[in-house]
Amino acid sequence: MGEFRTHRVRFFDYMPSAITAMAYNHDTERVALARASGAVDVFNAADNYFQEKVIPGQDSRAIEAVCWAGERLFSAGLNGEITEYDLQNLKPKYKVEAYGGPIWALSSNSQGNLLAVGCEDGTVKLFEILEHGIQFQRNLDRQKGRIISLSWHPSGSQIAAGMMDMIRIFNVETGHTLHRLLVDRGVGASKSREVVVWSVAFLTDHTIVSGDSAGKVQIWDGLTGMLIRTHLVTKWDVLVLSVSQDESSLVAGTSEGTVVQFQFISPTVDQQDKDWVRTRTFKNHTHDVRALAHTNIAVVSGGMDTQFVVRPLLEKVEKNTQESALRKITFPHRPLVSCAKKAGMLLFPFPDHLELWRLGESDRHGEPGDSLLVKRKPEKLIQLQRKGEEHICCSALSPCGGWLAYSTVSSVRLYRLQYNNSVSIKKVSNLPKVLHSALQLCFSSDSSRLFASTSQSSVIVVDLGHSECKSFHTLKPKSGTRQPTHLLFASEDSRWLAAANTDCEIRIYNLHTLKLHCTVPVYSSCPTAIAIHPTTSNLVIVHADQQIFEFSLVQKQYTDWSRKLQMQGLHPLWLERDTPVTQITFNPQNPNHIIMHDAYMLCIIDQSLPLPEVKTRFYNQMMLKSLPEAERTRHSHAFKMCKNFQHVMFVNLLEDQSLVVVERPLLDICSHLPAPIRQKKFAT
């Protein structure tokens, strides 16, 4: 392993957005998360919870609820609109104004043909789900207060709506109220404030479960309209409820950050008298829990602390396995930062602006492990504000630092940068009209071409002149897969372009002939990082289940090293990591090295060394340092892991052989979060 001077960058003020709503689709096993910035993330629960799709947000789209109807995704928010999303092109398909004021709740019935929305003006509106849109059907009886939460009865004949101080059960056919359930207010000071029923759930046996702002979970009989039981779960609000598909488990999320589980079990051995009994409490969040869902084997939760937590339920998985581990997903599963390798500059994207920084400089001498003195501090060269209301979804910086491109859902902008004494930036206006939005942007290594992946899995290649676009070509795939391309990589010698999409397909295009060269055999897991070796033209792929493949582009088959690795299998400690590899780079001075990283480690794979077996010690770098030179070659294996850097967002190797590591400490993110609950604990 070589020695690298490392630029340890901590000035990327990345701030993730709070999670406000969540929905799980049982058929496709996808979890849709809605964030406070208006962005929607789709995670694949079957593929190691990889963040497959990110739909960028918008300033005014304050999403309060998401729901799946079949394979379609809908969301509604405080701007009073219901939005359907195009999951192929990662943007909103259309918006329908509900004309009821801000929308607080959205739910689809179990048949999948009706959507119910709960509005500020007290109406529950029913929309019919048609093939290419939704259409207003009718209103249920209008009420005096706002409708905060909704739940369909599984038969589709009744709706329970949580309002202020009460729950109403509507008959969907007639629109009239069947029952009115009055919810008690809190004790003491909160008796003067109205209690808000934040969440309701309607079960098949006509039981209604409600969670309200006085911290109670109440169980009602929907047929007679009577309260069966009250559970006081917390002193603060119960913000969200979720029922499992078989209705045997119920979870409630609170403002304290705890998730309380109730299970429908009988206290005695016989099955006769089953009841909802409080079983587990999960304390995995520091701030309010605002979104919850039951997947097949786990409870997933999200809230104001921006972390997506997966907690497998131990009765559904085997104990002490990889499957049963608690997972917290904080960072996005794609590289946000772009780096200009030759110029030593970094581009940081934010939802509303971009920042271009030049890295600092220091003296060249020092021992391994030293921190070198910074001679010239890193400086921010440009802050570029976006135009319009839509958030920036992707951005790229050319390796020479002369071109900057970013894309929103409706426009792509390209800028030319010039560095004389000061930095000057000029917008390039003659971009091809067909390039109106890009899912991923990438520059070629000589900065002569811009690659943009657009809708329908096609890639547009734009030739760049001195300061304008010369011409463009479109690379279209032969077969009609529509999934978005989330990874693009152009090889160093400008001969190959690799494009991977969320359907696990990877296509290689020959840039000299501008035609499809080959497709890599489809593997069951989604690729999270791809890269083409500069000299050997081997494509290295890492998947969401942490498998590594190497594919030779010249011979159009897997390399020997890759076959050897697959035969031996990866070390279990490698497979147990729970964050995906998001970036792969190569070392020009040593063609055997592959450098990759995930959020908690940096790894250099040396292809000339033997692969580790299951019983060998995986993290052996410290041990090797203590051995004498001669002994080292006997004990070393191919995977050299380095855990010096934590919460890593980006790693790359610059042209002058120095490593750039962009870290974002969790403490910095925590310090900018909104106020948590004050809990008086003993001895504090």
Added chain:
Amino acid sequence: MVKRQRGLTSPSTAKSENPKNASTLPLQSSDDEAPEEVTFEDSRTQALLSMKRALDTARREKELLKEKRRKRQELFREQKKRKFLPADVLEVIEPAAPKKQKSSEDEAEEEQEDEEEDCDELERDHKTTTAKNLKLSHVRKVRGNYIVTTGKEAASSSVQQQAAMDFLQSRLYGPGSCRTTSNELLSLQNKKGRNKSAAVQFVKKDWACKEKAKAEKLKRRWIHKQQVPSS
């Protein structure tokens, strides 16, 4: 009333008739004596006085009520005036020449002056369209039958959205929800963690930017000065 009258009259009668009735004073308290003589004039004046007093109080009350009503009317008139657009805009909508100018923006003023000077319809068209293009959040005054609308979308929907967000904010973070700071949360974590450490202090990194930059410049200048004699 009767008692008071008797009380009032009795000292006066007592004063005038004191030498006469000195002997009868102690007998006034007994019940057998006949009631006092009260002259008709006295009682008449008393009755008139009381009536006048009653009328006076009634009148005063009426006047007070009138005053109150008048004041309230004034207040409503003021509020109504404030709600309406200022008088000049209302005037202009009827075909009258504009007098006052509402905004202090220079472009608007120039525009209006030009409008007054210029009578060409085409130019007026252009200027009103420029008025439309300026993203102003209030109605601009016009001449004739042009319509100028706001550059942004209708404000009512965003008002509702803002009200809904305020409701959510006040329920979760408003008074009654005991919230603490992130600093406190992190400090408590430090205190209760396995390796106990000090409370977290947030440092504001961008304090005294200008002073720091000046100090940096002076330092560089001093270093340069030190190097020059040596080189």
